[in-house]
Amino acid sequence: MNGAFLSQLLIDGTTTGLVIALVALGYTMVYGIVELINFAHGDIVMLGAMLFLTLIGLLGLDHAGQSWLARHPWVALAVLVPACATFGAAVAWTVDRVAYRPLRHLPKLTVLVTALGCSFVISNLGLLWGGLPLAVFGGGRAPSSPKSVPDLLPTLNLLGADSVVFLGTKEALVLGLCLPLMAALTWFVRCTRLGIAMRACAQNPVAARLMGVNVDALISLTFVIGGALAGVAAVAYATYHGTVQFQLGYNLGVMAFTAAVLGGIGNLPGAVLGGLVIGLVQAATTLWLGSDWTNVVVFLVLILTLVFRPNGLLGTQMREKV
Amino acid sequence: MTRFLRRWSWFLVFALAALVPLIDLVLPARLRITGMLVPVVTYALVALGLNIVVGFTGLLHLGSAAFMAVGAYAFAILTAPCFPIQCGFWPGLALATLAGALAGWALALPTMRLRGDYLTIVTLGCGEIVRELLKNLEPLTKGTQGINPLPPPALPWVTFTAAQPIPFYLLFLALLAGAVVVCRNLRHSATGRAWTAVREDELAAKSVGVRTDAAKRSAFTWGAGLCALGGALAASYSTGVEPSIYDFQMSVIILCIVVIGGMGSIAGVLIGAVVMMGFNQVGVPLLTGLMGGGAEAHPLLDANNWKFLIFGLALILAMRLRPEGLLPAREVRAELHHDPDESDQEAVRAGDLR
Amino acid sequence: MVEPVVPPSAPAPATAPILELHNLTAHFGHIQVLRGISLTVNAGELVCLLGSNGAGKSTTLLCASAIHHASGGSVRFLGEDLTRAAAHTVVARGLVHVPEGRRIFPKLTIDENLIMGAWLRRDRAGIARDRERMLDLFPILRDRLRQAGGTLSGGEQQMLALARALMAAPKLLLLDEPTMGIAPLLAERIAATIRSLNRDGLPILLVEQNARLALRLAHRAYVLENGSIAMHGPAAELAHDPRVTAAYLGGEG
Numbered sequence: 056m057n058g059a060f061l062s063q064l065l066i067d068g069t070t071t072g073l074v075i076a077l078v079a080l081g082y083t084m085v086y087g088i089v090e091l092i093n094f095a096h097g098d099i100v101m102l103g104a105m106l107f108l109t110l111i112g113l114l115g116l117d118h119a120g121q122s123w124l125a126r127h128p129w130v131a132l133a134v135l136v137p138a139c140a141t142f143g144a145a146v147a148w149t150v151d152r153v154a155y156r157p158l159r160h161l162p163k164l165t166v167l168v169t170a171l172g173c174s175f176v177i178s179n180l181g182l183l184w185g186g187l188p189l190a191v192f193g194g195g196r197a198p199s200s201p202k203s204v205p206d207l208l209p210t211l212n213l214l215g216a217d218s219v220v221f222l223g224t225k226e227a228l229v230l231g232l233c234l235p236l237m238a239a240l241t242w243f244v245r246c247t248r249l250g251i252a253m254r255a256c257a258q259n260p261v262a263a264r265l266m267g268v269n270v271d272a273l274i275s276l277t278f279v280i281g282g283a284l285a286g287v288a289a290v291a292y293a294t295y296h297g298t299v300q301f302q303l304g305y306n307l308g309v310m311a312f313t314a315a316v317l318g319g320i321g322n323l324p325g326a327v328l329g330g331l332v333i334g335l336v337q338a339a340t341t342l343w344l345g346s347d348w349t350n351v352v353v354f355l356v357l358i359l360t361l362v363f364r365p366n367g368l369l370g371t372q373m374r375e376k377v
Numbered sequence: 378m379t380r381f382l383r384r385w386s387w388f389l390v391f392a393l394a395a396l397v398p399l400i401d402l403v404l405p406a407r408l409r410i411t412g413m414l415v416p417v418v419t420y421a422l423v424a425l426g427l428n429i430v431v432g433f434t435g436l437l438h439l440g441s442a443a444f445m446a447v448g449a450y451a452f453a454i455l456t457a458p459c460f461p462i463q464c465g466f467w468p469g470l471a472l473a474t475l476a477g478a479l480a481g482w483a484l485a486l487p488t489m490r491l492r493g494d495y496l497t498i499v500t501l502g503c504g505e506i507v508r509e510l511l512k513n514l515e516p517l518t519k520g521t522q523g524i525n526p527l528p529p530p531a532l533p534w535v536t537f538t539a540a541q542p543i544p545f546y547l548l549f550l551a552l553l554a555g556a557v558v559v560c561r562n563l564r565h566s567a568t569g570r571a572w573t574a575v576r577e578d579e580l581a582a583k584s585v586g587v588r589t590d591a592a593k594r595s596a597f598t599w600g601a602g603l604c605a606l607g608g609a610l611a612a613s614y615s616t617g618v619e620p621s622i623y624d625f626q627m628s629v630i631i632l633c634i635v636v637i638g639g640m641g642s643i644a645g646v647l648i649g650a651v652v653m654m655g656f657n658q659v660g661v662p663l664l665t666g667l668m669g670g671g672a673e674a675h676p677l678l679d680a681n682n683w684k685f686l687i688f689g690l691a692l693i694l695a696m697r698l699r700p701e702g703l704l705p706a707r708e709v710r711a712e713l714h715h716d717p718d719e720s721d722q723e724a725v726r727a728g729d730l731r
Numbered sequence: 732m733v734e735p736v737v738p739p740s741a742p743a744p745a746t747a748p749i750l751e752l753h754n755l756t757a758h759f760g761h762i763q764v765l766r767g768i769s770l771t772v773n774a775g776e777l778v779c780l781l782g783s784n785g786a787g788k789s790t791t792l793l794c795a796s797a798i799h800h801a802s803g804g805s806v807r808f809l810g811e812d813l814t815r816a817a818a819h820t821v822v823a824r825g826l827v828h829v830p831e832g833r834r835i836f837p838k839l840t841i842d843e844n845l846i847m848g849a850w851l852r853r854d855r856a857g858i859a860r861d862r863e864r865m866l867d868l869f870p871i872l873r874d875r876l877r878q879a880g881g882t883l884s885g886g887e888q889q890m891l892a893l894a895r896a897l898m899a900a901p902k903l904l905l906l907d908e909p910t911m912g913i914a915p916l917l918a919e920r921i922a923a924t925i926r927s928l929n930r931d932g933l934p935i936l937l938v939e940q941n942a943r944l945a946l947r948l949a950h951r952a953y954v955l956e957n958g959s960i961a962m963h964g965p966a967a968e969l970a971h972d973p974r975v976t977a978a979y980l981g982g983e984g
Contacts, residue, residue, distance in 0.1 A: 092494055154693050158700070163493075164437060165700040168636050171629050172692030179686035186677045198676050251843045252850060255836045262834040264798065267822030267851040267899065305625060309501065316498045351509045354502035358487055361499060365490045 059219040064338050070226045070295060072334020073233040077288040078311035079318070079326035080240065081147075081281030087257040087321035088277045091155065091166050095173035097308015099146050099282055102177055103139045103289025104299040105184045108204055110135055112191035117205040128207040132290070136232065140286035146177070147282025148275055156271065174304070181301035201300040204293045229291045236287060237327060240280070244323060253277060257321065310337075313357050319370020328368055332356070390647075391554045398543045412542040413658040418549040419611040421650035424634040425556050425643065426603025431632065432641030432706070433564060434596040435576030437497045440484075440504030441604050442627035444477050446511060446620070448605025449612035451476035453524040454517065460524075466531045470609050477605020478598045485597035489590045504628055511620035523619025527612055545614055552610065556603055560643050563599065572596050576641075604631075626685075637695050639702030648703050656688070747774040748807075749903050749934045750795065750826070755804035757787075757794050764790045766958040767804065772903065772936050777929040779937040779945040779966065781979055782955030788938040789831055791955070792905045795936070796828035797821045809902065823851045825902030829909065831938075835891050837881030841872050844880050844891055848898030857900070865894040868924065886917030893924065904928070904935045911940060922948060942979035946970040954979075 078100055085093045111117055116125050124131045154173050158166045186198030193202065208224040244250040256263045256273050264270055292307065293299050314333045318325025333353055340352040360368065401409040427441045452473035455464050464472070488499050511518045518524070529537035535544050563569045571592035574582035583589050612618045630653060638649020664687075665680035676682055695702075750772040757765040765787045772778045780788050793799040795806055797818045806814045808826050836844055845865060849858045866873040869890045875883070880891060889909055896904060909925065910918035918941075926948055929935050939945035946952060949966040954975065962969065969975050 086494075090494075092497065157697060161696075161700055164431075164636065164640070165696050167437070168633065169693050169696045171632075172689040172696070175626075175629075175685040175689030175692070177689075179683065179689065182682055183677060183686075186675075186682065196676065198682060248846065248850075251839060251846055255839060255843075255847050258836045258838055259834060261798065262830070262836065263847070264818040265796065265822065265828050265830060265834070266847050266895070267819045268847075269817075269819045309505070309625075312498060313502065316495060320494065347509065347513050350505050351513070354506050357502050358499055361491055361495055362487045365492070365495060367495075 068335035068338035072331040076330025079314040098177035098304030101304030143286025144282040319367030325369035422607030429600040440500040443507035444601040444604035445608030446623035448608035452609035473609035478602035481601020525617025639705035641706035645704035779949035827901035831907040848895035
């Protein structure tokens with residue numbers, strides 16, 4: 056084992072981990088304010104990735120160099136990222152408005168089962184979406200099979216062509232999307248009026264109402280932000296991993312939620328830390344044991360962590376609302 | 378008369394259920410229903426197990442498919458001809474149930490300190506671990522190809538063959554009746570009261586001397602045992618096991634049987650199993666017919682590709698219209714029927730606002 | 732108590748009604764908690780609401796601020812009907828409720844708690860001025876601006892809750908048990924603050940278990956029993972009513 060080997064592991068793990076962390080932030084924000092595991096969140100990422108691939112097809116970006124936009128992939132991405140973020144936000148808002156809000160006063164399990172229902176509906180919509188007769192979906196004959204995402208960005212090593220360690224444009228894109236977004240989110244939650252109100256609602260919704268805060272509107276805002284992050288994560292995931300499938304929502308969602316729990320649910324830095332830990336554990340496991348074992352190791356890490364820190368790595372004592 | 382009905386209602390229900398195969402005698406072969414009823418019974422058994430954890434004890438468990446898998450694989454490894462030991466159907470079934478109970482107990486050990494959603498994610502994670510292990514431990518589980526064939530039940534004077542589901546149905550129904558009796562007795566035992574205490578208020582239960590950890594452990598153990606029993610029976614009926622059956626969707630379907638039927642209510646769980654499996658076995662094929670889909674049609678016209686959409690919508694609607702389930706336990710219904718202002722007030726009063 | 736009993740500065744002008752509750756009834760589930768409450772708070776008045784545990788004092792306040800919706804009767808504030816209003820719109824009109832117990836945001840800093848109080852205001856200059864005023868009124872808070880609210884003691888949290896409510900620039904303050912569970916010395920300070928706020932012209936509806944303290948502060952008082960008004964009148968008179976002294980003042984005069 057040498058330095059280059061370790062640095063590569065670090066780059067791969069961080070990149071995977073940041074995508075997971077971006078999704079985990081959506082889980083943890085929603086959990087913080089309504090105490091709901093929003094099982095549909097991972098599927099919103101999947102739907103965003105479907106939109107991403109569809110737009111690639113519609114804009115002709117899969118035929119490299121054939122159009123002006125295809126020759127300027129960074130411009131294309133500058134259009135696609137906001138589009139997917141808006142779409143994710145819209146889906147998340149709709150799910151909350153239609154499915155969750157009418158149940159806000161019912162016990163947690165009721166809302167949780169509704170979330171599972173939403174997850175099923177959205178992942179099924181993704182399956183059907185993959186059946187659309189588009190070239191990027193292979194004509195739509197096999198809706199459930201993985202669709203490959205064409206490379207928008209040129210394959211080149213940013214560390215120099217002869218470097219042993221590989222840091223490609225895709226990795227750079229993931230870093231460039233995730234890090235500024237996380238910084239912006241931190242600033243928003245810590246320093247703006249809305250951010251303070253959001254934390255206030257999470258701590259004591261009745262007192263927040265007594266201050267004149269429209270709690271329902273803030274909850275909607277939380278879903279919208281989480282959905283937008285999911286949309287961006289969709290682009291990052293699809294670009295970096297190169298395939299899209301309707302089941303990715305479940306797999307990525309479970310990893311992201313595990314990350315949120317690992318870091319301490321409701322805690323934003325915790326979600327990022329959890330995502331990075333899981334990304335690195337995945338990368339290391341894939342390298343040493345094979346990708347068949349990543350889930351086993353990740354969940355063992357989760358269980359072991361919770362045995363010693365029942366509220367996650369950065370979590371504080373959580374009071375249970377029964 | 379009503380008293381008579383109340384006392385003997387369970388007996389009547391099972392007696393009527395046992396008579397259902399008679400209908401098949403007059404129906405044409407393609408409409409016979411007993412074959413569809415066998416999965417209803419096995420899933421009802423599994424759901425009764427989950428109901429002990431979720432309904433009686435109030436712990437949200439999202440990994441019940443893993444315990445089905447433990448039961449099914451233990452049964453397979455102990456009875457399949459491709460392994461060195463073939464201990465036969467009944468010992469295999471007993472040991473599979475025991476293996477499931479043991480697995481449930483083992484899962485309970487590291488999770489006792491966890492609360493609420495932390496427990497949920499760990500049960501989900503355990504489900505994933507078990508499924509991956511089934512895939513990866515090739516020498517023991519034959520990996521993704523699975524294990525088959527598995528032996529059918531063995532009883533004197535009766536032969537069990539795949540072509541004839543009625544003996545399977547009657548035998549499984551008898552086992553289900555036994556499980557119902559066990560569940561009813563458990564609920565009214567000291568253990569069952571401890572479960573209820575944990576569900577209602579763990580802290581209060583602890584303060585009056587209920588050993589909550591032991592209660593949770595026994596709930597996991599009993600629940601997993603029943604799940605494993607159901608899993609082993611399902612495996613025997615389908616003559617084989619493979620890992621992909623026991624995924625997260627399976628866990629959710631079992632949870633939905635419990636929730637849609639009515640958490641904590643034994644009769645509700647049975648109704649839930651009939652409704653959910655009925656949708657899967659009757660609803661989906663009907664829908665495929667209606668949509669004109671078949672093997673050659675466009676995939677968008679295949680009802681199997683719409684199944685989870687419909688299923689998800691049904692869940693959302695069920696939670697909106699009848700959150701307490703079809704046949705709820707009395708205390709759950711009371712809990713769910715109060716106006717929103719009141720819960721506000723309770724929150725304000727209790728100071729329980731974090 | 733150390734402080735001599737000082738009668739309120741001047742009988743408040745009983746002219747313009749700020750808050751009028753008319754024949755208010757309220758239910759929690761099937762249990763009727765309020766059975767027809769009518770009360771008025773006039774401009775500049777400090778009115779207190781007495782009664783034993785479960786008499787419906789807190790519920791009256793919750794209905795007035797629309798956190799809980801009354802099942803019958805009406806709530807009028809500054810001439811406007813608020814009976815069915817959404818809670819967050821009530822604050823915008825200037826009716827601010829400081830609920831029972833410690834209702835601050837424990838993980839927000841004290842500064843952030845104050846900012847939350849001014850949530851609906853848009854006048855930056857006015858907010859900054861009021862923030863300074865609050866920090867002068869409660870100097871303890873100034874020393875701990877960056878500290879999480881949950882680290883304060885009970886009495887300090889009550890001051891923070893009061894300051895936070897005042898940040899909303901209220902036209903009427905509803906105070907629910909501001910001195911409950913607080914050390915006597917701090918309770919006196921809070922009482923003095925309440926009185927001086929009222930002397931500056933802020934109408935207050937005060938719910939108190941400590942009847943002696945409440946009757947000393949208030950112009951007028953209502954006594955609640957089993958969800959309806961049993962007595963009302965000037966605080967000084969009620970303080971000497973034998974029924975009140977027997978029930979709420981431990982039999983002394």
